[in-house]
Amino acid sequence: MPALRYPDTAPESTAASRPNFDFTNNKAGIQAVNPNLTRRRFIKGVIASSVAAASTNAGLRAAGAQDQGSGTVERLVSLNINGRVRRVDVLPQETLAYTLRYKLGLTGTKIGCNRGECGACTVIIDGVTNYSCSTLTQSVRGRAVRTVEGLQAADGTLHPVQQAFVDELGPQCGFCTPGQVMSAVALLEENPRPTREEARQAMSGNICRCGAYDHYLNSVMRASGQSS
Numbered sequence: 001m002p003a004l005r006y007p008d009t010a011p012e013s014t015a016a017s018r019p020n021f022d023f024t025n026n027k028a029g030i031q032a033v034n035p036n037l038t039r040r041r042f043i044k045g046v047i048a049s050s051v052a053a054a055s056t057n058a059g060l061r062a063a064g065a066q067d068q069g070s071g072t073v074e075r076l077v078s079l080n081i082n083g084r085v086r087r088v089d090v091l092p093q094e095t096l097a098y099t100l101r102y103k104l105g106l107t108g109t110k111i112g113c114n115r116g117e118c119g120a121c122t123v124i125i126d127g128v129t130n131y132s133c134s135t136l137t138q139s140v141r142g143r144a145v146r147t148v149e150g151l152q153a154a155d156g157t158l159h160p161v162q163q164a165f166v167d168e169l170g171p172q173c174g175f176c177t178p179g180q181v182m183s184a185v186a187l188l189e190e191n192p193r194p195t196r197e198e199a200r201q202a203m204s205g206n207i208c209r210c211g212a213y214d215h216y217l218n219s220v221m222r223a224s225g226q227s228s
C-alpha cells in the first residue's frame with residue numbers, strides 16, 4: 001500500500017513526529033502553507049460574506065435599486081493572475097479554486113478534497129503557498145496570484161521545477177502534481193538549496209494518493225541543482 005504522506009527520513013520516527021496538514025509552521029520552521037489560513041477563519045469569512053450578500057439582496061429588493069453602501073460586496077473585480085489583470089464576476093462566498101477553474105479556465109489548479117486537506121489546489125499568493133479551495137476570491141484582490149499555468153516561459157519552455165518533475169518521472173496519476181509543483185516552486189524561491197529533509201517538510205501539505213513522494217523529493221533536489 002503506498003505511503004500517504006511524505007516519508008520520514010528517520011526510520012524510527014513515529015506518527016506523532018510526522019508532518020501534519022494543519023496550516024501551521026512545522027518543526028523545521030519551514031512554512032508548508034500560509035499559517036494565517038485556518039479552516040475556522042475561512043468558514044467565518046464565508047459566513048460573513050454570505051450575511052453581507054443576503055442583506056444586500058434584501059436591500060436591493062426593498063429599494064429597487066443597486067445599493068452601493070456599506071455591507072455590499074462588489075462582484076466585478078480585478079484579479080492579478082500570473083501577472084495579468086483579469087476582470088471577473090465573483091460571488092461573495094466564491095473560492096479562488098472555483099474562480100480559477102470555472103470562471104477563468106485555469107484548470108491546472110485541481111480540486112481534490114475541497115476542504116483544505118490535500119493540497120491539490122495549491123497556488124502561490126504574494127510568494128506564499130495557499131490552498132485555493134479555502135481562500136475566498138474576494139480576499140485576493142490586489143494580490144499577486146500564481147498558478148501552474150504561469151510557470152512556463154512564453155516560448156513554452158518549462159519552469160526548471162516542472163522540467164525536473166518530468167526528468168525524475170515524478171507524477172504517477174498526476175492529479176496532485178500541479179499542487180506539488182507550486183509548493184516546490186515556493187520552497188526553492190525561498191530556499192534555493194534545501195536539504196532533502198527541508199524539502200520534505202515544505203512539501204508536507206501536499207498529499208499524493210499514489211504515494212509518489214520519493215519521486216517528488218528527487219525532483220525537488222534535481223531542480224535545486226543537487227543530486228537526488
Ligand code: FES
Binds near residue numbers: 111116120122131132
Ligand atoms: S482541494 Fe484544496 S486542499 Fe484539497
Ligand code: FES
Binds near residue numbers: 172173177209211
Ligand atoms: S495522486 Fe497520483 S501522482 Fe499524486
